[in-house]
Amino acid sequence: MAALLLLPAVLLLTSLVDAFPASCRKVTTCGEHEISYPFWLNSSASDDNCGYPGLGLACEDDGTLILPVHSHRYRVEHIDYDMHIVAVSDTDLDVYGAGCPRLHANLTLDYASSWLQLTSSDSNITFLYNCRKNISWFLSSARELSGCSQGVYDTKRSYVLPDGATTGTEAFEYECEEVVVAPVLGVYKTEMVDPPGGGPPLTNWTFGGVVRAGFQLMYNTHSEQCDGCEKSRGWCGYERNESASSGLNIICFCDGGPTTDRCVYKVYNT
Numbered sequence: 385m386a387a388l389l390l391l392p393a394v395l396l397l398t399s400l401v402d403a404f405p406a407s408c409r410k411v412t413t414c415g416e417h418e419i420s421y422p423f424w425l426n427s428s429a430s431d432d433n434c435g436y437p438g439l440g441l442a443c444e445d446d447g448t449l450i451l452p453v454h455s456h457r458y459r460v461e462h463i464d465y466d467m468h469i470v471a472v473s474d475t476d477l478d479v480y481g482a483g484c485p486r487l488h489a490n491l492t493l494d495y496a497s498s499w500l501q502l503t504s505s506d507s508n509i510t511f512l513y514n515c516r517k518n519i520s521w522f523l524s525s526a527r528e529l530s531g532c533s534q535g536v537y538d539t540k541r542s543y544v545l546p547d548g549a550t551t552g553t554e555a556f557e558y559e560c561e562e563v564v565v566a567p568v569l570g571v572y573k574t575e576m577v578d579p580p581g582g583g584p585p586l587t588n589w590t591f592g593g594v595v596r597a598g599f600q601l602m603y604n605t606h607s608e609q610c611d612g613c614e615k616s617r618g619w620c621g622y623e624r625n626e627s628a629s630s631g632l633n634i635i636c637f638c639d640g641g642p643t644t645d646r647c648v649y650k651v652y653n654t
Contacts, residue, residue, distance in 0.1 A: 459472060460472055
């Protein structure tokens with residue numbers, strides 16, 4: 385009789401577990417990385433889109449985990465699920481060696497809506513490429529990069545500003561073709577700008593190494609709807625909706641199935 389009494393409870397538990405999409409509970413791996421909610425693999429063909437829209441990852445054949453941000457590729461070095469921090473590095477410098485540390489994209493984050501934001505551990509250094517003016521005449525902190533010219537007769541020069549003295553449109557006053565502001569970890573930047581005991585002279589390898597060491601991004605929902613869903617013991621996800629302004633509808637996966645808001649649990653008197 386006891387076994388029969390337990391049967392409905394077992395069936396109820398099974399139905400609750402099955403109500404959640406497999407993508408919510410599943411922990412996948414890519415190389416040495418574990419991937420779980422709120423991250424997800426964007427190569428998945430599943431319709432159960434559980435996780436934050438901005439945290440889709442790509443796993444490459446060699447076990448490299450990639451976080452795309454505005455179509456630019458950042459290598460995932462580590463994910464700290466307790467601290468909600470993902471450590472990344474710009475893939476532009478994966479194979480630069482001691483040559484010109486050539487970056488191609490500025491990281492832009494909309495703090496009002498982005499699921500990602502920089503942390504207090506981050507700082508910036510600025511790269512100025514193909515400049516017609518000798519920036520060293522104007523800024524004492526500017527360091528010229530070697531090997532960035534595009535030919536024997538190319539007289540343009542490239543520079544890095546370790547202290548981030550100038551950024552954006554201001555840098556174009558020096559007639560530079562491109563300016564890239566690179567996030568770096570503040571502790572490595574401090575060691576580079578003011579090395580203990582003086583240290584060796586700054587070189588391409590120094591600047592490239594600091595950028596290659598990466599930086600940190602903190603992830604959170606930036607969404608009252610997802611906050612409410614998670615506080616109600618649900619899993620936040622999304623579905624495609626071309627008529628919506630963002631192209632997405634946020635949904636909340638609950639024991640009883642998906643909802644548009646938060647989970648509601650009925651209490652039964654016994």
